[in-house]
Amino acid sequence: MNPATLSTAAxxxxxxxxxxxxxxxxxxxVRKSKGANDMRKKENPNKEKARQLAQQIANMTxxxxxxxxxxxxxxxxxxxxxxGNNQLLAALQCQTATMVGGFQQWIAAGRxxxxxxxxxxxxAPTGARKAEASAPSNEAGAAEAAEAPTVRFVMVxxxxxxxxxxxxxxxxxxx
Numbered sequence: 001m002n003p004a005t006l007s008t009a010a011x012x013x014x015x016x017x018x019x020x021x022x023x024x025x026x027x028x029x030v031r032k033s034k035g036a037n038d039m040r041k042k043e044n045p046n047k048e049k050a051r052q053l054a055q056q057i058a059n060m061t062x063x064x065x066x067x068x069x070x071x072x073x074x075x076x077x078x079x080x081x082x083x084g085n086n087q088l089l090a091a092l093q094c095q096t097a098t099m100v101g102g103f104q105q106w107i108a109a110g111r112x113x114x115x116x117x118x119x120x121x122x123x124a125p126t127g128a129r130k131a132e133a134s135a136p137s138n139e140a141g142a143a144e145a146a147e148a149p150t151v152r153f154v155m156v157x158x159x160x161x162x163x164x165x166x167x168x169x170x171x172x173x174x175x
Contacts, residue, residue, distance in 0.1 A: 046155045049121055057088050077101035077109055086122040090158070093120040100158040111164040119157030126152045 057065075065088065073081040074090050074097050082090060082100070090097045100120060103113055128149035 046121060050155050053089055053092060053121070056092055057085070060088075072098065075099045077105045082122065089122050090120050090160075094160055096162060097160040099161040101161075102156065102158055106159060106164050107167070110167050111161070112167050113159045113164050117159060117163040119159055121155045122158055123153040124156040126154055 060068075065084075068088055068091050069084055071091070074087050075081055077099065081087075090100060097120065100122070101109065106113055128151050
């Protein structure tokens with residue numbers, strides 16, 4: 001084909017070796033969109049762990065739960081006791097847990113998580129959200145339901161004090 005007979009830029013582009021009609025810009029967009037789809041397909045590993053732990057707790061008898069809870073309570077860094085369910089979750093993952101806190105909480109307390117330690121996962125509340133308007137038949141009930149906040153819980157990683165070590169003095173002063 002003679003370049004003088006090419007009527008459009010697309011015809012001209014299609015004649016260049018190694019090119020296609022869509023060009024580099026289109027290929028970049030396709031690559032980005034494929035990456036976004038791949039990210040959506042990944043499953044959260046904490047979700048499976050949460051299911052397994054919930055199943056273990058559900059299979060426990062009331063006596064077994066009482067035995068676990070009769071131990072010395074597991075505390076947070078600030079000294080408050082974990083809820084009963086969170087104590088069960090932490091104890092199932094680490095039977096020797098006594099005091100737990102998040103990574104940044106330990107740094108603020110002058111300690112650091114030792115390298116290679118696995119986190120324990122417990123439930124923590126997220127911010128309260130307004131409840132979705134759902135099905136109260138009278139107007140007063142609908143207004144109350146719309147104003148009532150709902151609290152959602154997510155699995156958060158925490159570490160036991162035995163999984164930490166003291167920060168060196170110069171690093172502790174910087175934190």
